[in-house]
Amino acid sequence: MPSFAQILIALGAAGGALAAPFANTTAAAVTTEQRSAAQTFTGDITYYQPGLGACGETSSDSETVVALSPAQYDGNCGKTITITKDGKTATAKVVDKCPSCASGAIDVSSTVFQSLADMSVGRTQVSWSFN
CATH class of the missing domain: 2.40.40.10 (RlpA-like domain)
Known part of the structure; x- marks a missing residue:
């Protein structure tokens, strides 16, 4: 049976992996919006x-x-x-x-x-x- 510390470490790693795609999507959306504003x-x-x-x-x-x-x-x-x-x-x-x-x-x-x-x-x- 995993220890409490092992569960916390696993949850922390999973949380970071889940948060990363959202952060990248937001950054990509801003970049696309900025490109549209400057596009001819x-x-x-x-x-x-x-x-x-x-x-x-x-x-x-x-x-x-x-x-x-x-x-x-x-x-x-x-x-x-x-x-x-x-x-x-x-x-x-x-x-x-x-x-x-x-x-x-x-x-x-x-x-x-x-x-x-x-x-x-x-x-x-x-x-x-x-x-």
């Missing part, structure tokens, strides 16, 4: 007519707003992004989800689009990141 995305930009967005906010075309692809949308309502095209930049607030957008692609109000490219282009490539 590249994709198509198009424009749409804003209204009641997936974030529950009603926006107009005169506002600087953006709809993100499903890959980048979750948890980002209300955040702003900076969009860059040929040395021009624009900032837009996340208010909607663009279900048909590929990862990295964004759909913006015409106010944002025309600050970066001529409206007649309709679709072009940009890079962007969360602020």
